[in-house]
Amino acid sequence: MQADQERAPISIVYYCVFPKEISVEIDQQQEMITARAARLANNRIRGWHHHAVRTRDMVATRRFYEEVLQLPLVGTWVERFDVIKQTPSNYVHCFFELGDGSALAFFQFQEGMRDEPMPMPKDPYEHHVALGVDSIEMVDWFRKRLEESGASILMVDHGYCYSCYTQDPNGMIVEISTIVPNGIPILETAEKTAAVDLARWLDGIRASNNRWRGTTKT
Template identity: 30%
Template sequence: MQKTPFAPRYTGVNHLAMATEDMDATVLFWRDLLGMRLIAGLGHEGYRQYFFAISDVDMVAFFEWPGVEPLPEKDHGVPVRGPYVFDHVSLGVADEDALWDVRDRLEGAGVWVSELVDHGFIRSVYTFDPNGIALEFSCYVPGVDLRAHPRMTDTAPSVRTMQGPDPVPGAWHLKGAPTPCDQRMVYPGEGHDLMHRKKNMWETGND
């Protein structure tokens, strides 16, 4: 197999960016129910963007814009018709050299790509995939660690936001008890055959 000349060391999904009209409800869910630290908040009256830590390297972000309406509920992966979109996907790369590698490769292929943008804690370039999906590639700024030192610069933070970056004990009054081990059922999903089919088509072909 021919080795690809371009193999950047991706670190995962830097952040997923979505939109909400109610940042308090979003903070209540992502920070207080799911247990993700709110590590950055920026904005002003009528506009906010907050980041929650998914892991040591991954985040989910929300813009708050007036007039945003929740999407209709839809089962995962079921096709839909008509407009259906979220803001963008940011893919993490190891460092600024890797970011330049990505930019140079996109530009060399004739794909539109932005200049490098410094956001203070991450540096990014922007482009679009063939499906029109907005993509961002990001690396962290050396010496800036929002997980160790969270910051909130929103000039009009919500009341719940001002409770701090950490999950608030007692914010949710959970009902019931943990599911007993002997009742923990796991059902096969769409990817179940990936590990349980005997044939790996890359190894065996269509035989």
């Protein structure tokens, strides 16, 4: 009986053999991932440091970015000199931190120190800032938070990424976006023809090459 209790457990090993077509596809996707990693590593510009705009209302701006989007305020720099006009001034420069250490930043000047901020474009084709998250589920999580805050939203399935658009208190259009589960192969395929695709469009060939648009959740 004692010998039975001390007997070593039996190990069972399962082997999975993929069809040749699937094995080739897996190899191709791995090559794409490796090529992308090498290309990114070779880029001397490592990412955003910050993106900055002016605001009339830092209180509302902070409420939106800290409470709704959960970006912590990590820096408030009080400055007394306008480096553009080279004149005395007074303003704050506030930084809201993203997960990679970069930031969205906002200036608010003391009243009378500058003209009113220029209005932000209302059309996302003119200007918007896109913030990346890890999954479609996280985009939808932020969509719910934005809706609960009373913000208007627009959902767009670009095919290679999935996005929720809204406006911050300054009128800046903000996109919450993620690369879709099969997005890396899609993007790497596009990278191989990007220069040719641009040249064709500039030459007047207007046919769409995005066959993935609208397919993420179907």
